[in-house]
Amino acid sequence: MTSTAAHRELIIELESVDKRFGGAHALQDITLGIAAGTVHALVGENGAGKSTLGKIVSGVHRRDAGVLRVGGREVDYHSPRDALDDGVAIIAQELALVPHCSVMENVYLGEESRRGIVLNDRQLRHRYDALVERTGFELPADARVGDLRIAERQKVEILRALARDARVIVMDEPTAALSRPEAELLLRDIRELRDAGTTIVYVSHFLEETFSIADTVTVLRDGRLVGTVDPAEVSIPDVVTMMLGRRQILEKPQRRDPQDLGPVVLEVDGLTRTGIFEDVSLRLHAGEIVALAGLVGSGRSEIARAIFGADRVDGGQVAVAGHHTHFRSPRDAIRHRIAMLPESRKDQGLVMGASVAENMTLGVLERFSHFGVARRRAERDAAQTMAERVAIRGGALTSPVSLLSGGNQQKALLGKWLLAEPRVLIVDEPTRGVDIGAKQTIWELLRELAAEGMAVLVISSDIDEVLALADRVVVVRTGRIVAELQGDDIDQERIMRAAFGGHRALDTTENEGMLP
Amino acid sequence: MRSESSVTAAGDSAFVPAAPGRWSRARASLGKSMRDMGVLVIFLGLFVALSVSSDAFLTSTNLLNILDQWAPVGIIACASTIVIIGGNFDLAVGAIAAVAGVIAARVANSHGVEVGIIAALLSGAGLGLVNGLIVTAGQVNSFIGTLATSIAFRGVALATTGGSLIIVSDTSFTALGQGQALGVKWTIWIFAAFVLSLAFLLTRTTMGRYVKAIGGNMEAARLSGIRVDQVRTLTFVLSGFAAAVAGVIVASRVGTGQAGAATGFELTAIAAVVIGGTSIAGGQGAIWRTVVGVSLLALIGNGFNLLNIAPTWQQTVQGVIIVVAVIVDAWLRRGRAGQE
Numbered sequence: 001m002t003s004t005a006a007h008r009e010l011i012i013e014l015e016s017v018d019k020r021f022g023g024a025h026a027l028q029d030i031t032l033g034i035a036a037g038t039v040h041a042l043v044g045e046n047g048a049g050k051s052t053l054g055k056i057v058s059g060v061h062r063r064d065a066g067v068l069r070v071g072g073r074e075v076d077y078h079s080p081r082d083a084l085d086d087g088v089a090i091i092a093q094e095l096a097l098v099p100h101c102s103v104m105e106n107v108y109l110g111e112e113s114r115r116g117i118v119l120n121d122r123q124l125r126h127r128y129d130a131l132v133e134r135t136g137f138e139l140p141a142d143a144r145v146g147d148l149r150i151a152e153r154q155k156v157e158i159l160r161a162l163a164r165d166a167r168v169i170v171m172d173e174p175t176a177a178l179s180r181p182e183a184e185l186l187l188r189d190i191r192e193l194r195d196a197g198t199t200i201v202y203v204s205h206f207l208e209e210t211f212s213i214a215d216t217v218t219v220l221r222d223g224r225l226v227g228t229v230d231p232a233e234v235s236i237p238d239v240v241t242m243m244l245g246r247r248q249i250l251e252k253p254q255r256r257d258p259q260d261l262g263p264v265v266l267e268v269d270g271l272t273r274t275g276i277f278e279d280v281s282l283r284l285h286a287g288e289i290v291a292l293a294g295l296v297g298s299g300r301s302e303i304a305r306a307i308f309g310a311d312r313v314d315g316g317q318v319a320v321a322g323h324h325t326h327f328r329s330p331r332d333a334i335r336h337r338i339a340m341l342p343e344s345r346k347d348q349g350l351v352m353g354a355s356v357a358e359n360m361t362l363g364v365l366e367r368f369s370h371f372g373v374a375r376r377r378a379e380r381d382a383a384q385t386m387a388e389r390v391a392i393r394g395g396a397l398t399s400p401v402s403l404l405s406g407g408n409q410q411k412a413l414l415g416k417w418l419l420a421e422p423r424v425l426i427v428d429e430p431t432r433g434v435d436i437g438a439k440q441t442i443w444e445l446l447r448e449l450a451a452e453g454m455a456v457l458v459i460s461s462d463i464d465e466v467l468a469l470a471d472r473v474v475v476v477r478t479g480r481i482v483a484e485l486q487g488d489d490i491d492q493e494r495i496m497r498a499a500f501g502g503h504r505a506l507d508t509t510e511n512e513g514m515l516p
Numbered sequence: 517m518r519s520e521s522s523v524t525a526a527g528d529s530a531f532v533p534a535a536p537g538r539w540s541r542a543r544a545s546l547g548k549s550m551r552d553m554g555v556l557v558i559f560l561g562l563f564v565a566l567s568v569s570s571d572a573f574l575t576s577t578n579l580l581n582i583l584d585q586w587a588p589v590g591i592i593a594c595a596s597t598i599v600i601i602g603g604n605f606d607l608a609v610g611a612i613a614a615v616a617g618v619i620a621a622r623v624a625n626s627h628g629v630e631v632g633i634i635a636a637l638l639s640g641a642g643l644g645l646v647n648g649l650i651v652t653a654g655q656v657n658s659f660i661g662t663l664a665t666s667i668a669f670r671g672v673a674l675a676t677t678g679g680s681l682i683i684v685s686d687t688s689f690t691a692l693g694q695g696q697a698l699g700v701k702w703t704i705w706i707f708a709a710f711v712l713s714l715a716f717l718l719t720r721t722t723m724g725r726y727v728k729a730i731g732g733n734m735e736a737a738r739l740s741g742i743r744v745d746q747v748r749t750l751t752f753v754l755s756g757f758a759a760a761v762a763g764v765i766v767a768s769r770v771g772t773g774q775a776g777a778a779t780g781f782e783l784t785a786i787a788a789v790v791i792g793g794t795s796i797a798g799g800q801g802a803i804w805r806t807v808v809g810v811s812l813l814a815l816i817g818n819g820f821n822l823l824n825i826a827p828t829w830q831q832t833v834q835g836v837i838i839v840v841a842v843i844v845d846a847w848l849r850r851g852r853a854g855q856e
Contacts, residue, residue: 310739334741342739349739351732353799362729363740365722372721416740 009072011036011168011199012057017066019052019223026052027223030066034201034216036167039194041202041214041231044243045435049223054170054203058090059083070168089161090170097153099146103139104128107160127163135162136192151182155189162198169193170201175209176433179296179461187213205435207236221245244436255487256450256471262286263321265455266338266424268307271316276302277479280316284424284455289446291470292459294499299479300459301343304426307457308340309333321423334363339422341413343429343459349413350401357383357397360416386415391441407431407438414442418449425449428459443468463492475499555793555805558841559812566815570822578818580700586814587703588613588762588778590807593785594714595758597806599751600789601718603731603798604658606755608647609785611669613763613778616640618673620764621682621689621773629689637760643669644756648749666782673775682773693768703765710758715803727751731798788813791841812837 012034019027027049034040042050055061056068059077068075070086077083080090097106104124105112113123128141137159139148145156154174161169171190175183190200190213204210210217211231219226219242226242266284271277277299284290294300305311307318309327317324320336327333330340342348350359360383361368368379383397390411395404401412410430417425427446431439446469450456460466466473473490475483475498483498567574592609599606616636624632643665650661684690695702718724726747729737738744762781767773792809794801816837820830 308739329741330739331741331743340739342736347733348735351729351736351799353732353795354728358725358729362725362737362742365725369722372723374720374722374725376720 008035008037010034011071012201013067013069013072014053014057015067015069017053017056017063017068019049019056019061019064025223027056027063030220030225032218032225032228034168034199036199037194037197038215039190039200039202039213041204041210041217042220043204043207043210043217043239044220044226045205045437048220048243050203050220051172052223053220054090054172054201057083057168057201058088058170060090060092084161084164084166087165087167088170089164089166089168090172091154091157091161091174092172097145097156099144101145102142103145103148103156103159104141106145106156107131107163109160111163131159131163135159135196137162137189149182151178151185154178154186158189158193166198168199168201170203172203173205173433174202175204175206181295183209207239211236211239219243240436255490256288257487261288261471262453265321266307266457267319267322269317269319271303271306271318272314273302273306273311274314277306277476280476280479280481282457282474282481284457286423286453286455287450288471289450289456289458289469291466291473292457292476293463293466293473293495294476296461298476298499300476301428302479303476304340304428304457304459305342307333308338308426310340334420334422337421337423338426339363339417339420339424340426341417341428341430343432345406345409345413350409352402353400355398356387356392356395356401356404356412359401359412360386360419363416364419382419383415386419387412390415390418390445405435405438407434407441410434410442411438414445422454424455424457426457426459429461430458431460431462431465439465463495466490466495467492555791555808555812555841558837559808559815562812562815562819566819566822570819572822573818578822580704582814582818583704583707584701586810587701587707588765589781589784589788590707590810591710591758591762591765592755592781593788593806593810594710594803595755596782596785597789597792597794597801597803598714598718598724598727599658599755600786600794600796601731601798601801602727602748602751603734604651604748604751605662605786606644606647606752607659607662607782608643608666608669609755609759609762610778610781611666611673612640612643612756612759613766613781614673614775615643615669615676616760616763617767617777618676618682618773618775620767621684622676624684624686624689625682629684629686632684632689633692633764636764637757640760640763641753641757644753644759645749647756648752651752652745652749670775677773677775679775684767684771684773687771690768690771693765693770706761706765710761711803711807718803723747723750728799732800784813787838791838793841812841 010033014030014032017027017030030053042053044050052061056063059080059082062076062078068077070088075086077086077088083089098109101109107128108124113120113127125141132138137155139152139155139159145153148156158169174186178186187209190202194200194215202210202214214231216228217231217239218228219239221243226245229239229242262285264283265286266282268280268282271280280303282290292300292303302311306313307327309329309332313326318326320338323336325332325336327336327338333340346352351362354362357380361379365374365379368375368382380397387397392404392408392411392415394408401409404412414427414430430446431442434442443465446456446458450471456469458465458469467490470490471486473483473485473495474481475485475495477499483494485494572578592613596606596609616639619639620632620636622632623635627635647662647665650656650665651658654661692702697705718727726737726742729740729742730744730747734744759778759781763778766777788809789801789806790796790809791812792801792805792807794805813834816834817830819825820827820833
């Protein structure tokens with residue numbers, strides 16, 4: 001227990017809590033106290049049980065054994081509704097808001113002021129204003145939730161919890177979908193909440209951010225509690241070691257010398273899509289990893305999609321291995337041996353209902369067919385080999401890809417594109433929402449592929465990822481390339497400065513005014 | 517629940533379907549067979565009940581009669597399954613069947629029976645192509661697009677006949693609808709051929725895989741280099757062709773082409789697909805499911821006749837059984853999702 005937390009009363013106590021899902025032991029013998037008015041973080045790899053624990057506290061799941069006490073009273077929630085009535089709210093990863101309704105309507109959804117069956121808008125507004133005043137969370141009452149940024153939508157969820165007098169708010173990966181500045185805003189809100197006396201159970205796998213906000217950090221591994229630490233007294237690598245149960249191997253990458261690189265394989269010249277990005281020129285050498293860095297919304301993904309032929313362009317040219325061309329469709333690009341892992345594996349990458357193997361061979365099925373009839377054995381063998389190469393774990397090739405964890409889904413997606421034997425591999429957020437183990441595997445794979453001569457273009461919001469992979473960093477801001485960094489010039493500050501822009505010159509090396 | 521506990525080992529790099537993987541596969545296939553049983557149980561229950569309560573039911577004459585009667589809708593339903601798995605609806609199949617019947621009759625009178633049938637089939641595929649282009653190139657929601665074309669096509673059939681029946685003078689025109697081989701009606705053979713070839717198409721060919729992928733996640737399919745619009749259009753061509761076959765059979769049975777033929781076939785076909793358990797959201801489904809769905813609808817109708825129950829109640833019972841089937845299906849799916 002931390003020194004600050006030790007003096008506070010425990011608002012949530014768990015004793016020997018157990019939870020199983022079918023045959024999987026999600027939580028084993030968890031005994032834990034959460035102090036009132038603190039931010040208590042739950043960290044661990046994907047599958048460690050941190051989300052499950054948060055869901056048990058908030059009534060989404062029921063424990064199989066053990067005791068749960070809230071405010072000193074033993075409770076047995078049957079639903080999130082039960083927990084909410086008791087002052088425990090959860091803000092889930094996927095927000096539960098009605099996009100077409102206003103902020104106010106969403107906040108009071110299900111608890112509207114009314115006379116008989118007629119809504120009493122005026123009274124509702126009074127309540128909303130009072131809530132805003134009491135909590136200090138300002139949001140325009142009539143704004144359509146669908147028009148808000150994701151960070152603001154989370155604020156709506158927070159307001160909704162506060163409107164129901166929540167004492168405890170469980171937040172499950174609240175910053176996963178946020179850009180850096182948005183995440184900063186949310187973290188500020190969380191601090192305000194805590195200072196006002198609300199207890200926050202903070203589930204996250206972003207350690208840096210967790211350390212900046214948490215009063216107490218509890219580490220879980222394989223459904224067991226590894227330990228509870230004070231973030232002021234331990235370092236991030238210590239916690240990573242606790243999470244992984246082994247020494248982490250995060251080597252500093254050796255950035256390749258330009259003279260080691262092969263010939264230019266991809267040349268983008270003056271690519272323009274009006275209003276989205278302008279005059280983008282890029283070169284990728286064989287064996288090189290180039291990172292396209294920039295803020296979410298800066299146009300990085302759109303540039304990649306345009307190169308791949310997924311979106312139309314208004315001008316410019318793309319050349320592969322010297323042949324000038326212009327891809328009218330992804331099919332065109334794939335034929336020129338360009339591959340792209342899209343930004344969202346769920347929406348753009350995988351067919352969730354199909355099997356792992358079917359997903360992996362989808363792009364190259366013609367190779368495994370005779371006159372349109374699939375050769376299933378050849379297909380399965382190829383998928384099997386590739387699954388071994390990218391180290392997919394946790395499911396059979398014939399089971400639906402939706403049963404895999406996020407990290408393994410991402411590996412399957414990578415495997416799918418490697419089957420296409422690309423010369424140029426574009427990966428858009430290759431490790432978003434992926435646990436540390438899978439992240440390492442994917443990074444190592446990308447380095448291997450480059451070493452074998454593939455040209456890799458990495459798009460990432462994760463600065464660690466950019467630093468870990470890139471031989472060269474190209475920074476995009478508001479649809480334009482604003483900086484290009486190479487070798488020793490690549491560091492976090494320079495990348496962030498270029499990405500955020502502002503008045504300071506991009507090439508300055510002084511350490512004045514570090515950006516968020 | 518994902519098999520979370522298996523994510524931890526990072527030391528060994530071999531792809532071994534670890535115990536949790538095998539477990540999840542076993543559970544997935546159990547869930548799947550439960551779902552399969554949902555439809556089958558109702559079908560078998562009704563089959564047994566009818567066998568017990570009516571002497572006339574379990575005779576080859578009766579069963580072959582049912583099959584013959586339902587063959588046109590069955591053919592359409594099989595093709596509709598492909599369209600639905602691809603993420604679309606085809607509401608124009610009834611109208612296309614009518615157009616095909618009318619064209620078959622008219623051309624049979626002017627150019628001979630064979631030419632008439634070929635012309636009908638080609639026009640069916642052609643009208644399917646029109647539907648496909650409206651949905652893909654025109655980017656019109658398939659429900660709306662084919663609803664509109666169904667009205668237009670029905671109008672074409674009406675204009676061609678001038679509102680009256682076209683009686684085919686050559687009696688060999690009725691051979692398709694009335695003739696038989698090996699003691700079984702040609703219509704049943706054709707239905708069987710459709711079932712087998714479309715099942716093969718769906719499960720064993722690249723086209724089938726693409727249809728499923730497009731219905732499951734169109735953007736992922738497009739980014740995988742699949743010619744999405746081409747495949748989707750093809751499903752409509754197939755659907756139009758199947759509708760034409762059904763239309764020709766219907767016309768051939770009575771030896772006449774009429775604009776009002778095959779009315780409501782499109783909805784019966786969709787009902788059969790849904791009852792079978794093919795996902796209305798696209799991406800998942802099977803031809804055999806549709807065969808079960810068609811059979812179930814056929815048994816209900818047949819049972820009413822055999823048991824002398826007032827046919828006025830038949831529609832109500834059909835509707836109730838559709839609802840029950842869909843609820844059971846959703847219930848089993850939810851049970852499965854809850855375990856995950």
